[in-house]
Amino acid sequence: xxLLRAIQNAFARLAQVWLQIWSQIWFAPxxxxxxxxxxIGLGAAVLSHYALATPHLTAFWxxxxxxxxxxxxxxxxxxxxxxxxxxxxxxxxLVAFHCVFLICCLALMLGWRTSWVKWLxxxxxxxxxxxxxxxxxxxxxxxxxxxxxxxxxxxxRALSLDRVRAxxxxxxxxxxxxxxxxxxxxxxxxxxxxQIQMVVLFFYSGISKMAGDDWRYGxxxxxxFTTDEHYSEFILGVFAHHYWLVNLATYGTVxxxxxxxxxxxxxxxxxxxxxAALFLHAQFAxxxxxxxxxxxxxxxxxxxxxxxxxxxxxxxxxxxxxxLEMIYDGRCGFCVRxxxxxxxxxxxxxxRVRDFRINPSPVVSxxxxxxxxxxxLPDGRALPGFEAYRYVVLRVPGLWWQIPFFYVxxxxxxxxxxxxxxxxxxxxxxxSMIIMRPKxxx
Amino acid sequence: xxxxxxxxxxxxxxxxxxxxxxTLAMVIAPAPDSDVTLLARLALQxxxxxxxxxxxxxFFAPTVGEGSRxxxxxxxxxxxxxxxxxxxxxxxYHPNFLWxxxxxxxxxxxxxxYAAAAAAVLCRKHAALGPLAITFYEIQEEKFTREDYLSxxxxxxxxxxxxxxxxxxxxxxx
Numbered sequence: 001x002x003l004l005r006a007i008q009n010a011f012a013r014l015a016q017v018w019l020q021i022w023s024q025i026w027f028a029p030x031x032x033x034x035x036x037x038x039x040i041g042l043g044a045a046v047l048s049h050y051a052l053a054t055p056h057l058t059a060f061w062x063x064x065x066x067x068x069x070x071x072x073x074x075x076x077x078x079x080x081x082x083x084x085x086x087x088x089x090x091x092x093x094l095v096a097f098h099c100v101f102l103i104c105c106l107a108l109m110l111g112w113r114t115s116w117v118k119w120l121x122x123x124x125x126x127x128x129x130x131x132x133x134x135x136x137x138x139x140x141x142x143x144x145x146x147x148x149x150x151x152x153x154x155x156x157r158a159l160s161l162d163r164v165r166a167x168x169x170x171x172x173x174x175x176x177x178x179x180x181x182x183x184x185x186x187x188x189x190x191x192x193x194x195q196i197q198m199v200v201l202f203f204y205s206g207i208s209k210m211a212g213d214d215w216r217y218g219x220x221x222x223x224x225f226t227t228d229e230h231y232s233e234f235i236l237g238v239f240a241h242h243y244w245l246v247n248l249a250t251y252g253t254v255x256x257x258x259x260x261x262x263x264x265x266x267x268x269x270x271x272x273x274x275x276a277a278l279f280l281h282a283q284f285a286x287x288x289x290x291x292x293x294x295x296x297x298x299x300x301x302x303x304x305x306x307x308x309x310x311x312x313x314x315x316x317x318x319x320x321x322x323x324l325e326m327i328y329d330g331r332c333g334f335c336v337r338x339x340x341x342x343x344x345x346x347x348x349x350x351x352r353v354r355d356f357r358i359n360p361s362p363v364v365s366x367x368x369x370x371x372x373x374x375x376x377l378p379d380g381r382a383l384p385g386f387e388a389y390r391y392v393v394l395r396v397p398g399l400w401w402q403i404p405f406f407y408v409x410x411x412x413x414x415x416x417x418x419x420x421x422x423x424x425x426x427x428x429x430x431x432s433m434i435i436m437r438p439k440x441x442x
Numbered sequence: 443x444x445x446x447x448x449x450x451x452x453x454x455x456x457x458x459x460x461x462x463x464x465t466l467a468m469v470i471a472p473a474p475d476s477d478v479t480l481l482a483r484l485a486l487q488x489x490x491x492x493x494x495x496x497x498x499x500x501f502f503a504p505t506v507g508e509g510s511r512x513x514x515x516x517x518x519x520x521x522x523x524x525x526x527x528x529x530x531x532x533x534x535y536h537p538n539f540l541w542x543x544x545x546x547x548x549x550x551x552x553x554x555x556y557a558a559a560a561a562a563v564l565c566r567k568h569a570a571l572g573p574l575a576i577t578f579y580e581i582q583e584e585k586f587t588r589e590d591y592l593s594x595x596x597x598x599x600x601x602x603x604x605x606x607x608x609x610x611x612x613x614x615x616x
Contacts, residue, residue, distance in 0.1 A: 022458065026457075026458070026461050027454075027457070049537055052536070052537050052538075053537065053541065056538075059563065060541065064562075065559075065563070066545050066556075066559060067559070074555060078491050080488050080491040080492045081491060081492075082492070126493065126494055129494055130494070134544045134547075134548040135540075135541055137540055137544065138501055140494075141494070141499075144493060144494040144495060145468070145497070148464075148493050148495070149464075152460065185457070186457060189457060189460075189461050192461070193461060193464055193465065193468075196465055196468060197468055200472065200499070201472075204498065204499040204500065205499045205500065205501055205503065208498070208499070208500040208504055209502070209503040209504065211503070211504040212503055212504030212505040212506075213504075213505060214505045214506045215503065215505075220502065220505075220506050222587075222588060223505075223506035223507075224502060224506050226509075226586045227506070227507075227508065228509040228510070228511050228529065228583060229509055229543065236591055236597075237591075240588050240592055243588055246588075289534035289535060289539065291535065292537060
């Protein structure tokens with residue numbers, strides 16, 4: 001009886017240890033930043049790729065195009081191969097489908113309504129692939145795998161418009177409110193899935209190369225550049241006179257692909273392997289013209305970027321730019337709403353705010369503040385209104401998308417300054433036009 | 443009423459099942475056939491097929507192989523023949539490069555099924571020539587070594603490719 005209990009206990013302890021290891025591997029809480037980088041990259045890649053296909057829409061996926069419907073029956077023997085485009089018959093339906101898909105890709109890239117838009121992008125991508133299987137190229141295979149993992153993942157919680165909306169909602173209640181960085185066990189699990197996907201891909205790619213004579217004898221890269229698809233007179237000339245480069249590139253490719261699978265997991269070696277993999281794909285992009293493939297692969301590698309690297313990068317940027325203080329009129333509802341919207345893009349929390357009505361600034365007088373919002377720079381200088389915004393958009397990464405509006409030579413200042421001055425002069429009237437007034441500052 | 447603790451445990455089990463299932467799918471899909479992988483495929487195949495995950499990841503492997511190009515000749519009403527190498531119109535930096543080449547490869551690989559649809563599209567494209575018939579050819583590249591290059595030979599010199607007729611057909615009526 002005692003022995004039985006001892007065995008039971010031993011098994012229970014063993015199970016406990018296994019459970020701990022399993023949880024450590026899969027469910028360590030993690031921020032979504034690496035997955036968000038992948039989301040942005042994949043969204044941009046799919047958007048640009050399919051947008052460029054727009055002129056050939058009916059040729060590629062239409063019934064009178066390259067893949068007539070009757071040929072599809074010869075391609076597939078499984079009812080599980082499904083595509084929304086199987087049910088599209090009229091050209092206008094195809095155009096509508098394409099437009100909706102492109103909008104969804106844009107939304108995925110920007111992180112707008114990400115929780116359901118990601119599924120629409122996956123469905124669209126699979127639909128295009130299945131409707132015309134002749135396009136199913138290496139990059140589409142990778143996309144299929146990575147998009148599905150993104151669909152599982154709780155993305156849109158950082159570096160996204162969804163995050164901006166959440167922060168804005170908090171800041172409309174209280175301008176100095178902060179929203180904690182999202183982190184969860186499931187985000188950690190999905191990051192791990194994407195990492196495993198990349199490692200499996202590199203592993204099979206590496207070992208399948210080892211089985212071929214071209215790769216074993218170090219000639220594969222020469223063979224690649226002699227094919228019509230990747231032919232380059234210049235590169236062949238260089239390689240022919242320095243054949244050691246061919247050997248180096250051939251063996252280097254296999255070495256990186258195989259080493260990646262084993263050394264990418266270690267803290268010390270990860271940056272080197274990640275750098276090597278990115279370098280490899282940069283070569284594929286620029287020497288072989290495989291831009292789309294390489295970009296998607298690089299996006300997948302982003303799953304190995306540690307959230308703390310990004311945090312360190314953010315801290316470095318904050319330190320480099322220095323402390324920024326925006327002074328605003330807390331009594332002006334329009335100003336508070338605008339500030340909430342503006343600050344929602346400040347993901348690195350670089351800008352401090354001060355309501356001059358309850359906390360007067362030692363740098364800017366109240367009389368000045370009545371006329372415009374002010375930005376106090378780290379060196380003590382104060383910039384008013386339009387110039388304040390202009391200064392900030394260049395230094396806050398979340399606002400970089402506004403740079404084109406603020407930095408068009410001559411035009412931005414010519415239009416921006418009077419526009420800002422008019423808004424500032426009429427801010428009371430604008431505030432009264434806003435039905436939903438902001439909640440009072442606490 | 444499900445207790446908080448039980449709900450957490452169920453969520454943990456569900457999450458574990460999903461990651462285990464998907465990881466197995468990622469590993470089994472490119473694995474060579476064996477008793478184990480075939481057994482796993484029995485369960486995984488619907489998932490792999492539905493989500494398009496059944497991929498080999500064997501880029502340029504095990505051998506790079508020689509390339510091939512599509513050529514088509516259009517015969518016009520006067521009996522004159524016009525030859526086209528469509529890949530030459532493509533620019534390597536544009537996605538068209540992949541899409542159109544994929545189409546050309548498909549015509550080369552399976553002319554019985556794809557040549558007719560291609561003929562319809564290409565005869566329409568060259569309608570200004572008054573096309574009567576179209577003939578597809580495959581230009582199969584042969585090995586081109588470093589020694590060939592250093593001896594001054596060009597990739598498309600005689601001896602480094604062969605031409606095979608794939609299929610000829612009348613252009614469909616416009």
